[in-house]
Amino acid sequence: MLSSLRIAVLFPCYNEETAIPFVIQEFQAVLPQAEIYVIDNNSKDKTAETAQEAGATVLTVKQQGKGHAVRRAFADIDADIYVMADGDGTYEAAKAPEMVERLIAEDLDMVVGIRIDEDVEAYRKGHRAGNRLFNMTLRALFGTQFTDIFSGYRIFSKRFVKSFPALSKGFEIETELSVHALVVHSATAEIKTRYGARMEGSESKLQTYRDGFKILWRLLLLAKDLKPLFVFGAAAIVSFLISLGLGIPVILAFLETGLVEKLPTAVLAASLSLLSAMFLVCGLTLSTVSRLGNELKRLHYLQHPSLGETARKNQTQP
Secondary structure: OHHHOOEEEEEEEOOOOOOHHHHHHHHHHHOOOOEEEEEEOOOOOOHHHHHHHOOOEEEEOOOOOHHHHHHHHHHHOOOOEEEEOOOOOOEOHHHHHHHHHHHHHOOOOEEEEEEEEOOOOOOOOOHHHHHHHHHHHHHHHHOOOOOOOOOOOEEEEHHHHHOOOOOOOOOOHHHHHHHHHHHOOOOEEEEEEEEOOOOOOOOOOOOHHHHHHHHHHHHHHHHHHHOHHHHHHHHHHHHHHHHHHHHHHHHHHHHHHOOOOOHHHHHHHHHHHHHHHHHHHHHHHHHHHHHHHHHHHHHHHHOOOOHHHHHHHHHHOO
16 A cells, blocks of 8 residues: 555755755655655755755745645645654654555554654753643643644644645644634544654754744734633633622622712723623624635535545555
């Protein structure tokens, strides 16, 4: 079945001339039948030239950001299976065949490589804690089963790739991939894979606080779009509780004296109560809209054949 499927290996890269030739060679060795693509994201060094010399097809994306590179690759590259990894040599190429076989055997749409680091230098300071925090946040918002949403080592089916909108611009793309899998109810799995330190001469492009804030903001926007009743419902509850806290003393004083002694407080409490009702109505309305949007995404996803169906079709063709 594997021989009848086209495999594309994608490396979104920015200034990785040192590592990318070795990464290409490693994946060529374990997936000799695959086409290797390097998506050069406006690099200032010789990433494109060294990738071509190593045997990869190079696509150039001028818009800065990993999300732009992934969007271009998903749009322009046609394959049955997509293998995506970073071009810095941190991911274990030897795991790729196992991940591909798992994708085929179980007819999945995405297999995520869970990073198991054996090197203290693999993660920068604070990244482990941040990764756990964001995984907990995503699990609380979407009930996800993923344990490493920031892993850049993933295997996809064509059905998943061609139904993925890819709206993110930067490192938020991994979060969006995980959420999309939940929205369309695609079949996914995780496989543990070694995560090592970068090769000498390769530097991380992730800026901890700036990109962390962007990822958090993107996560909140996705929650607003996909879980509006949860978001606006929470805002309604908070507004209503504050209005109660402010309004009850005013009401009790009125019952005792017949006078509204704190008029500004009474007005604020009434305003917050009205705001709470507005939040609730917005949440209910947007929840209906969101459900319809998710149904359309699911229908678009189902328009593409599954990996098993594609393999069976290719095998029957002369």
